Amino acid sequence: MSKRIEAEGVTAWFGSHKAIESVSVAIEPKQVTALIGPSGCGKSTFIRTLNRMHEVVPGARMEGKVLLDGEDIYGDGVSATDVRRSIGMVFQRPNPFPTMSIRDNVAAGLKLNGVRGKSAIDDAVERSLRLAGLWDEVSTRLNRPGAGLSGGQQQRLCIARAIAVEPHVLLMDEPCSALDPVSTLTIEDLITDLKDDYTIVIVTHNMQQAARVSDVTAFFNIGGPGEPGRVVEMGATSKIFTKPDDERTEAYITGRFG
């Protein structure tokens, strides 16, 4: 179910501003890949090129290739909606649909995929909420609005919504940065569980988090203000956090900047 992603020479612009340049990264299935780096270095921009969300920003464009198990998601005849259905995304701020119930939030993607029938949807909703570790907390109030949950619960609801459609890859852009420490740990445990089934890419500001949850870490950086972000170094998380090859990586992980 999980697939490999290869980004080859990805360069992305917002209007005339080049946000990232020639990013090439290979992301292995059944692993957690962390993207770290100082604010504004293009981590969000890059992760959004992996499911074609970059292009929904007006004036945004990209060059390069992103291969999902060898197939270019930007290839001719590949539709962005199909790509996004197989590559799920969780955002920085929990964003359940505010007017929908918990059940409808999880079912939203299923319905988009043409899943019909109450029992099929109910089963998928329960399975996804269980996977997201939220079932026990919400099973008695599935018809209550998703917006009534706590921040951490909302974020797990968003994870349930993303995995309900059984994507191959799960992209998470700082999924814990709006959460308290306890919710953060819950989500980290969840990420470790989900790794068995999904290719996971997580952007994080929190280096302990990267060290805790990821197998591979890519360090992004910019040369200076207004310059595009690039990958400085990528490797096994244990190596990046103990003896990185590049001195900028070392400076960042030891907290000397960023």
Next chain:
Amino acid sequence: MTTTDATAVPVRPRRQNPRGDQVFHAAATAAGVAVLLLIVAIAAFLIARAAPAYHRAGWRFLTEREWFPDDPSRAFGILALAFGTIVSAVLALILAVPVALGSALFLTELAPPALGRWVGHLVDLLAAVPSVVYGLWGVYYLVPRLIPVSRFLDRTLGFIPLFDSRNNTYGRSLFAAAVVLAIMVLPIVAAIAREVFRQVPTADREAALALGATRWEAIRLAVLPYSRGGVVGAVMLGLGRALGETIAIALVLAASFKVDIHVLEPGGNTIAANIATKFGESGAHGREALIASGLVLFAITLVVNVVARGVVYRSAIAAEGRP
């Protein structure tokens, strides 16, 4: 990072400004009370001036279709006017709202941002055109061109009374008035709806798109539910303008007092247009009767607003589980 002793941080005492607070408090209270007093005064004045007319007409005020308040022998009542007011306004909304919402969605969700901005400004401009301009344009340009449209509707859908003209005359009808109203109301509803749609957080839209929603599915999942209250508000403002529109209707309609669902036939009248056209020539009784009709218009708009608020409130409760 070094830790600093908390007491080492200079803490400036919060500057108190009781004088400023008091002045502001007094000014705000005075303004609020003044508005309330003004509304009460207007209502009291209208009721006092209208009371003799209600008294003279009795219950027949509600059922009478004629309007001869200055003539001691003949009656007057609100029925035909209220009918024309409501029918023309509702028809106008039926014509205008789908187009207005469609264009607002197009401008915010689909059009390239630069185009959306420019056309948006144009729509705002249209919303600011005075109604007399729409009225004159309606009489001289639109009404003649609506005759073939009316004839076509009559021929094809004439078996439905609404689209039937029994004497095959068309023109300065409630239908024509409704079309002019629709064109007046459209830019207002579109302009407000555009603002409402623009308030939808990008995060909500992206939540839908990231699930693989198409543009239209994202609109259905994220934009429309979020905007429901605001859209109802926009439609109500449009309805308010349609109900209260005076000059354009007075210019377009060939006024007559009838309660008749054959809206393609010339004739009909509305409360506001009737006040505008009759006020100058009315005697004392006539003016009281016109004020009485104005109170009815006030009541209609009040009911519409209360109902609309109820709808918004209920959808808010349904959405959040609390008001």
